[in-house]
Amino acid sequence: MGITISNISKSYKKVKALQHISFDVKPGELFGLIGPDGAGKTTLFRILTTLLIANEGLATVAGFDVVADYKSIRKNVGYMPGKFSLYQDLTVKENLTFFATIFGTTIEENYDLIKEIYVQIEPFKNRRAGKLSGGMKQKLALCCALIHKPEVLFLDEPTTGVDPVSRKEFWEMLKRLQQKGITILVSTPYMDEAALCDRIALIQDGKILEIDTPQAIVKHYSKPIYNVRAHNMYQLINSLKEYQYNHSVYPFGEYVHYTDKRTSFNPEELKMYLESENLTNIEIKITVATIEDTFMELAKS
Numbered sequence: 001m002g003i004t005i006s007n008i009s010k011s012y013k014k015v016k017a018l019q020h021i022s023f024d025v026k027p028g029e030l031f032g033l034i035g036p037d038g039a040g041k042t043t044l045f046r047i048l049t050t051l052l053i054a055n056e057g058l059a060t061v062a063g064f065d066v067v068a069d070y071k072s073i074r075k076n077v078g079y080m081p082g083k084f085s086l087y088q089d090l091t092v093k094e095n096l097t098f099f100a101t102i103f104g105t106t107i108e109e110n111y112d113l114i115k116e117i118y119v120q121i122e123p124f125k126n127r128r129a130g131k132l133s134g135g136m137k138q139k140l141a142l143c144c145a146l147i148h149k150p151e152v153l154f155l156d157e158p159t160t161g162v163d164p165v166s167r168k169e170f171w172e173m174l175k176r177l178q179q180k181g182i183t184i185l186v187s188t189p190y191m192d193e194a195a196l197c198d199r200i201a202l203i204q205d206g207k208i209l210e211i212d213t214p215q216a217i218v219k220h221y222s223k224p225i226y227n228v229r230a231h232n233m234y235q236l237i238n239s240l241k242e243y244q245y246n247h248s249v250y251p252f253g254e255y256v257h258y259t260d261k262r263t264s265f266n267p268e269e270l271k272m273y274l275e276s277e278n279l280t281n282i283e284i285k286i287t288v289a290t291i292e293d294t295f296m297e298l299a300k301s
């Protein structure tokens with residue numbers, strides 16, 4: 001049993017945080033909710049974990065209705081909220097013991113599930129949670145969310161503010177948890193992490209833009225996309241934006257991603273234009289679309 005979401009809407013006074021959201025997460029799936037700040041991700045997590053009631057729509061988690069069966073859901077799910085949720089003044093061990101106790105279990109009973117993660121923070125078990133590094137806090141929060149052996153795990157932006165190495169390790173841990181049969185819904189603003197999910201939903205302004213596998217989503221991008229570089233990136237972006245045939249212009253790492261309005265686009269013509277704008281060391285080469293490109297394109301319309 002995974003998650004079913006049917007026509008869920010939620011407003012905070014005038015702000016429409018979620019508008020008619022529907023999708024399913026299959027049992028055992030690692031599903032990503034991808035969107036910028038304010039997209040509505042936390043609101044959806046809070047509805048699914050029974051902390052907030054939707055204005056309309058139905059949702060079930062592990063077969064339980066989020067309103068009628070809220071007590072069963074609380075017993076059967078793990079939730080790692082976006083903001084650090086642990087008790088800063090309690091030590092690592094005390095935090096874990098606390099979460100185990102409120103769920104009527106012990107660290108020993110479910111140690112197998114958290115072992116791989118816990119051994120990494122065990123050397124610091126007597127340190128107060130508030131004094132841990134970002135990566136270690138995140139591992140402790142994950143252990144606390146797992147200690148009662150949940151069927152479904154909700155992770156709201158678990159890697160925000162965490163260094164790239166810890167982010168990578170964290171995703172490897174999620175894959176291993178998935179192999180143990182846990183259904184995982186994870187949100188992230190990082191598009192590169194989207195590629196690690198089985199399926200993703202792109203969300204913006206409370207609406208789902210697209211749902212599919214990461215591989216299929218990038219294939220939906222219809223225009224040829226070019227990596228463009230020159231000696232002065234700032235000027236390059238401005239010149240590309242002023243180019244009458246530009247369809248989209250986005251900075252992308254050391255390049256600018258450019259698409260052209262025309263079906264027959266000649267990169268040489270663009271190069272000549274950029275030279276006339278006094279740009280030098282110009283490089284234009286075709287590239288493949290990423291999830292970020294797809295998101296930007298969908299967000300435009």
Ligand SMILES: Nc1ncnc2c1ncn2[C@@H]1O[C@H](COP(=O)(O)OP(=O)(O)OP(=O)(O)O)[C@@H](O)[C@H]1O
Pocket residue numbers: 012015016017035036037038039040041042043044157
């Ligand atoms: N308690 C609240 N009262 C009023 N507006 C709210 C409240 N909580 C969220 N919002 C608004 O609802 C929208 C969705 O917010 P939400 O926190 O769900 O987005 P998010 O995708 O999780 O982004 P973030 O990462 O910034 O939390 C935003 O416009 C936000 O300002």
